[in-house]
Amino acid sequence: MGKQVALSVKCIHCDASLMDDKVQFSGHASVKVNVETEHDRGVLWMSSVYGDYDKKLSIEVEDGEIVGMFCPHCNKELSSVEHCRFCEAPMVEFVIRAGGVVLICSRNGCTNHHIEFRDVGSEMSKFYYEYGF
Numbered sequence: 001m002g003k004q005v006a007l008s009v010k011c012i013h014c015d016a017s018l019m020d021d022k023v024q025f026s027g028h029a030s031v032k033v034n035v036e037t038e039h040d041r042g043v044l045w046m047s048s049v050y051g052d053y054d055k056k057l058s059i060e061v062e063d064g065e066i067v068g069m070f071c072p073h074c075n076k077e078l079s080s081v082e083h084c085r086f087c088e089a090p091m092v093e094f095v096i097r098a099g100g101v102v103l104i105c106s107r108n109g110c111t112n113h114h115i116e117f118r119d120v121g122s123e124m125s126k127f128y129y130e131y132g133f
Ligand SMILES: [Zn+2]
Pocket: 011, 012, 013, 014, 015, 016, 071, 072, 073, 074, 075, 076
C-alpha cells in the first residue's frame, strides 16, 4: 500500500469545487454533495482519499439503497451514463481537478469506484508514483 492520495474534485456541470474543508477524513478535505433517496434528502461527505470509503451522512440510508447525488452549487445530478459492473446501479461522476474523472457507485455499501484518466496532469503522475496504481 502506497501513500494516501487525496483527490480534489469538482462538478461535472458547473465546474465548482465539491471540496469541504470543514469536514475532514484522515486530515483531508471531504467531498460534499447533496443526496436524495426514495424517502429523504440530506448531505453526504465522502473521504477524498482514493481507496478510502469513510463517509458521513446527515440522513439514514439503508445498506443497498441507491442514493442520487447532486451538486450543492448548481443542484444538477452528478450522474454518469455508466452503470456499476457489480450491482448495476447508476454510477456517479466527478471531475478530478488535475484531469480525468472518478466514478463511484450510487448504491450505499457498494464500494465500486474507479478513475478514468483523460488528461494526465502532474498531480496524476504523482498519483501513479505514490499510489502505484
Ligand atoms: Zn454544479
